[in-house]
Amino acid sequence: MSVELRTVSESEFPEWLRALRTGFLNEPVVPDELVADRLAHVDLDRTLGAVEGGRVVATFRSFRQRVSTVGGGGLTADAITQVTVAPTHRRRGLLSRLMERDLAAARERGDAVATLIAAEYPIYGRYGFGPASRLTEWSVDLRRAGLDPRRGGPEDGGPEDGGRIDLADGAEIRRIGPDLHRGLAALRAGVTDRGRREWDIGTGLGHQLEPWKEPYYAVYRSASGEPEGFVSYRCDDRWSDAKQPENTLTVRDLIAVTPAAERALWRFVCSVDWVVTVRTGHRPPDDPLPLLLPDPRAARIVSHADMLWLRILDVVRVLEERTYPVADGLVLDVRDAGGFAGGRYRLDASPKGASCAPTTASADLVLDVAELSRLVLGDESAVRLALLGRIEEAVPGAAARAELLFRTPLLPFSPDIF
Known part of the structure; x- marks a missing residue:
């Protein structure tokens, strides 16, 4: 049987999702609520499949994106995602044909670049993509860091310039987060836009792929009361046999648009009671956190890899x-x-x-x-x-x-x- 490359219809979309889940080694079962949620947010005109005998054997999807560039400007991007080829159909050129079709459509639309997150490094260079940003994650041993959380002045770790940190909830983050995220995009290149759906999912609303566990939120406000950053984090619950806390705080999201906010938020998460380890989540490689610590060696790199891949059109x-x-x-x-x-x-x-x-x-x-x-x-x-x-x-x-x-x-x- 021949393989046909084309957009998929609404009736074929559950089969497309099954192929996608198979490609990513997820359980190949597609609940009805997942189909309904995804259909409400995908553009079927940009949802491609390779179909053989009524079965989808490769998936490929793109959507419109904005990515920040140096100096605070932005570029319209063809964001490529959910790319898979069935294990029965590897090495047949299906990805190359899907990529060629999508990039040609992007160039015709006038997109300046194409973007993707590469699951595997060697695949996308042959299509003109190059890794354009990197990420680093640190694990901070607070017992060695040298911080003293018992003191509160600016000279020893508290918020600066009269600023303050307040605990918040998901509703407040959905309200203030988009402006802060746009502020981050003005400061650093490589920031991709977040729509309302991303903010909803990131704060517990909308369809969740895994059971939701509500995180903690904290907001940094300047002396004038303006929000200049926030952090979202979770903590585990571990104690030693000697009844000593051994908890790890894991940062889910930290956005700051001023140096004072960034310093204050890091000092805050490194001073939460009962926490002995902080996992920073994905951060830029030049994040200031290690040098905020009296002993920077307390921050150990646990992950360092490529992140956003870019293809100039x-x-x-x-x-x-x-x-x-x-x-x-x-x-x-x-x-x-x-x-x-x-x-x-x-x-x-x-x-x-x-x-x-x-x-x-x-x-x-x-x-x-x-x-x-x-x-x-x-x-x-x-x-x-x-x-x-x-x-x-x-x-x-x-x-x-x-x-x-x-x-x-x-x-x-x-x-x-x-």
């Missing part, structure tokens, strides 16, 4: 949308086997703005679109890529110039999985 829009810390001009010869973004482009950039246009001038750097996608949010080093042979310097010193143009004071951060 429109070089001109992507390079013009971000800001640059220095003035320089570079000619980039971009190679793209997919045919979407290849060409030679001249970038003229300065702190006042940037322009980018196709050119016939000689190249300074030659690179694949996947490598440019690594660079554009400021996470990767052009010099390191040149040392690896992934960027070719047509003009000596061009990689160092690109390093100064593309790197950013704050690393990109992508807190959400989609």
